[in-house]
Amino acid sequence: MNKPLRVALVGHGFMGAAHSQAWRVAPRFFDLPLQPQMELLVGRDAERTQDAARKWGWAGSATGWREAVTREDIDVVDIVTPGASHAEIAIAALDAGKHVLCEKPLANTVEEARAMADAAARAQTRGVQAMVGFTYRRLPATTHARNLVASGAIGTVRQVRAVYLQDWLVDEDSPLTWRLQQDKAGSGVLGDLGAHAIDLAQYITGVPLAEVSGTLATLVHTRPVPDAEQRGTGLGGGAGAAGTRGPVTVDDVALFTGRFEDGVLGSFEASRMATGRKNAFRLEISGSLGAISFDLEDLNFLGFMDYTLPPDRQGFTRIMVTEPEHPYLSAWWPAGHSLGYEHGFVHQAKDFVEAIAAGTAPAPSFADGLQVQEVLDAVARSAAKSSVWLPVR
Numbered sequence: 165m166n167k168p169l170r171v172a173l174v175g176h177g178f179m180g181a182a183h184s185q186a187w188r189v190a191p192r193f194f195d196l197p198l199q200p201q202m203e204l205l206v207g208r209d210a211e212r213t214q215d216a217a218r219k220w221g222w223a224g225s226a227t228g229w230r231e232a233v234t235r236e237d238i239d240v241v242d243i244v245t246p247g248a249s250h251a252e253i254a255i256a257a258l259d260a261g262k263h264v265l266c267e268k269p270l271a272n273t274v275e276e277a278r279a280m281a282d283a284a285a286r287a288q289t290r291g292v293q294a295m296v297g298f299t300y301r302r303l304p305a306t307t308h309a310r311n312l313v314a315s316g317a318i319g320t321v322r323q324v325r326a327v328y329l330q331d332w333l334v335d336e337d338s339p340l341t342w343r344l345q346q347d348k349a350g351s352g353v354l355g356d357l358g359a360h361a362i363d364l365a366q367y368i369t370g371v372p373l374a375e376v377s378g379t380l381a382t383l384v385h386t387r388p389v390p391d392a393e394q395r396g397t398g399l400g401g402g403a404g405a406a407g408t409r410g411p412v413t414v415d416d417v418a419l420f421t422g423r424f425e426d427g428v429l430g431s432f433e434a435s436r437m438a439t440g441r442k443n444a445f446r447l448e449i450s451g452s453l454g455a456i457s458f459d460l461e462d463l464n465f466l467g468f469m470d471y472t473l474p475p476d477r478q479g480f481t482r483i484m485v486t487e488p489e490h491p492y493l494s495a496w497w498p499a500g501h502s503l504g505y506e507h508g509f510v511h512q513a514k515d516f517v518e519a520i521a522a523g524t525a526p527a528p529s530f531a532d533g534l535q536v537q538e539v540l541d542a543v544a545r546s547a548a549k550s551s552v553w554l555p556v557r
């Protein structure tokens with residue numbers, strides 16, 4: 165039996181379920197160098213946290229995150245709370261010598277993200293690791309896309325198009341959850357879905373964004389305040405308290421263009437108002453020798469176009485990314501059998517455990533998370549200036 169790696173998870177909403185499943189499943193499918201043990205689940209409400217702990221298989225539960233940070237028998241603190249508490253918990257955990265996995269976006273502000281990256285750098289010198297949860301990097305198709313681009317399969321990257329669309333805010337009476345409150349979530353769709361688009365575009369191209377020009381819109385300005393009992397994902401659904409509406413303080417739609425460090429332009433669109441689009445994250449990268457396209461709603465496939473073929477044979481092919489030769493897949497089902505959304509989280513847990521065991525810095529690091537935060541902040545600052553808007557007449 166490998167040495168145990170004792171995990172505490174802080175938060176038990178939607179991401180709590182995804183991370184719990186990942187910690188449970190990762191050691192069952194992958195031969196890990198350390199054995200994750202699900203020790204402690206932390207939430208605010210004792211009864212609900214206990215119920216969640218029982219349901220997902222955590223050994224114990226607690227109502228204060230400090231228990232996770234101070235307990236000697238905890239090695240990893242996994243943070244899946246709303247962004248407002250990431251910095252405080254992560255810095256305390258790193259300073260206490262715990263490895264930290266933190267959900268995206270890393271923080272609500274650049275200042276918080278910088279303090280977290282500094283704490284992670286300090287911790288690294290003591291062999292303590294920190295990683296931010298940009299989970300979509302860990303899907304076989306996106307990792308394969310990155311490998312293809314790095315191998316030169318599409319030549320020199322010439323253009324990037326990233327679109328991440330959901331529609332759960334189309335209903336004007338969708339409740340005012342934490343995701344719609346700036347003090348809890350930092351920003352709206354920009355930080356929630358835009359952060360994924362930024363990270364994945366930079367990850368697959370291997371080139372950071374250098375400058376951006378953006379615009380944001382809030383289209384429904386008040387929403388029903390949920391009653392205190394409302395639980396769940398923060399994604400709407402469920403009733404708000406009858407009659408009482410409160411202000412939405414974040415963006416519903418975010419659009420921006422970006423210039424990568426090599427001069428390539430990218431267009432980015434993130435929306436919670438895209439009627440009919442449920443979790444439509446599409447990324448297309450055009451190169452001098454070909455192109456790739458990824459679609460989260462069709463995640464077992466990767467679009468690949470070989471521009472070196474004779475014109476009569478050109479076109480996007482759908483690579484079925486389900487073979488043991490593809491990233492992560494040899495641990496799963498026989499060839500041709502597909503994976504889903506949750507597998508990204510399992511692969512994330514696996515990669516994190518391996519980095520901890522090897523004593524190597526995992527990616528995406530908190531420094532990478534800080535850089536994404538800087539891009540988000542630059543988009544918001546650009547949007548606030550509105551300086552590029554010219555009247556048509």
Ligand code: SOE
Binds near residue numbers: 356357
């Ligand atoms: C909600 O918009 C959300 O759950 C995001 O917070 C996640 O990061 C994304 O994976 C799916 O959508």
